Amino acid sequence: MRVFVTGSTGFIGTDLVKELIEAGHEVRGLTRSDAGEEQLRAAGAEVHRGDLTDLDSLRSGAAGMDVVVNLAFNHNFATFAQNAAEEIKAIEALGSALEPGKLLVVTSGIGITAGTTGQVRKESDPPAESPVMPRRPEHAAQAVAATGVHVAVVRLPQVHDTRKQGLVTRLIQMAREKGVSAYVGDGATRWAAGPLSDVAHLYRLAVEKPGAGRTIYHAVQEEGVPLRDIAETIGKGLKVPVVSIPPEKAVEHFGPFFGYAAQLDMPASSEWTRKTLGWTPAGPGLIEELTNMKY
Ligand SMILES: NC(=O)c1ccc[n+]([C@@H]2O[C@H](COP(=O)([O-])OP(=O)(O)OC[C@H]3O[C@@H](n4cnc5c(N)ncnc54)[C@H](OP(=O)(O)O)[C@@H]3O)[C@@H](O)[C@H]2O)c1
Numbered sequence: 001m002r003v004f005v006t007g008s009t010g011f012i013g014t015d016l017v018k019e020l021i022e023a024g025h026e027v028r029g030l031t032r033s034d035a036g037e038e039q040l041r042a043a044g045a046e047v048h049r050g051d052l053t054d055l056d057s058l059r060s061g062a063a064g065m066d067v068v069v070n071l072a073f074n075h076n077f078a079t080f081a082q083n084a085a086e087e088i089k090a091i092e093a094l095g096s097a098l099e100p101g102k103l104l105v106v107t108s109g110i111g112i113t114a115g116t117t118g119q120v121r122k123e124s125d126p127p128a129e130s131p132v133m134p135r136r137p138e139h140a141a142q143a144v145a146a147t148g149v150h151v152a153v154v155r156l157p158q159v160h161d162t163r164k165q166g167l168v169t170r171l172i173q174m175a176r177e178k179g180v181s182a183y184v185g186d187g188a189t190r191w192a193a194g195p196l197s198d199v200a201h202l203y204r205l206a207v208e209k210p211g212a213g214r215t216i217y218h219a220v221q222e223e224g225v226p227l228r229d230i231a232e233t234i235g236k237g238l239k240v241p242v243v244s245i246p247p248e249k250a251v252e253h254f255g256p257f258f259g260y261a262a263q264l265d266m267p268a269s270s271e272w273t274r275k276t277l278g279w280t281p282a283g284p285g286l287i288e289e290l291t292n293m294k295y
Contacts, residue, residue, distance in 0.1 A: 150211020
């Protein structure tokens with residue numbers, strides 16, 4: 001198949017491009033930079049120069065493709081709401097360039113799935129409508145599906161290897177800066193996790209499965225890893241004390257976003273995804289990766 005991948009030079013995109021090419025697919029990758037261009041050529045992909053904010057560059061990249069995978073996102077927290085708005089426009093532009101019956105794979109997150117604290121998020125749960133979280137990739141995906149293009153949504157947990165672990169990477173930076181590794185209250189709050197290689201494999205399975213309206217997958221290997229275990233492993237790695245922060249001091253310690261996220265108990269299941277895609281994640285768990293990484 002001919003597959004256009006945005007975010008093709010990023011943490012997940014790099015593994016996915018390799019995985020797709022090894023499986024015999026033709027890959028066109030989006031990048032803004034010369035370094036990205038070099039990386040894509042070395043991997044055997046066609047290069048498409050463009051930007052999420054240049055919708056024409058997205059439409060021309062997607063034109064004539066069998067599948068488009070959207071992984072690009074501007075992670076600059078200072079302009080987060082604007083980046084989220086640009087993501088919606090980008091998804092709509094990518095979808096508009098695909099013929100009905102072709103497939104758009106959209107990246108979303110377990111953290112932006114509706115659910116009360118402690119509730120195990122399932123593929124059948126809708127996206128969250130929270131005013132504090134402006135990212136709305138699934139709403140844009142729904143609008144694309146209404147045009148007859150098939151849509152597969154991949155909801156990501158903390159995606160990890162020994163270099164990066166999603167939001168946990170920022171917790172490590174904070175522990176280094178503050179000299180303590182912290183969790184909130186009793187630290188029972190859980191975050192779901194998935195190993196990078198298994199997550200990339202899930203995207204490939206989603207690309208290869210014939211589209212069917214709108215489908216939602218959870219790239220979850222571990223349903224929920226307690227933040228206390230994460231903080232203790234980081235503390236050992238950095239050789240700093242592990243402390244509990246009372247909930248009323250969480251924002252002061254972690255800042256507004258992490259002060260909130262560190263109190264979100266958001267386990268997630270992937271039972272339906274495993275059955276539907278025949279996906280059997282086998283990589284190391286999050287704590288094992290955090291134990292084996294270089295601090
Ligand atoms: N990693 C995780 O644990 C995790 C968890 C939940 C959700 N996600 C989501 O999964 C997706 C991929 O994450 P990642 O960790 O692989 O990201 P990443 O390593 O930060 O890579 C970001 C990618 O986006 C591209 N990009 C950034 N700004 C762009 C722009 N303005 N125009 C075009 N391309 C742009 C970059 O390409 P160039 O620099 O080459 O142009 C790069 O390939 C993102 O939507 C992320 O929010 C990730």
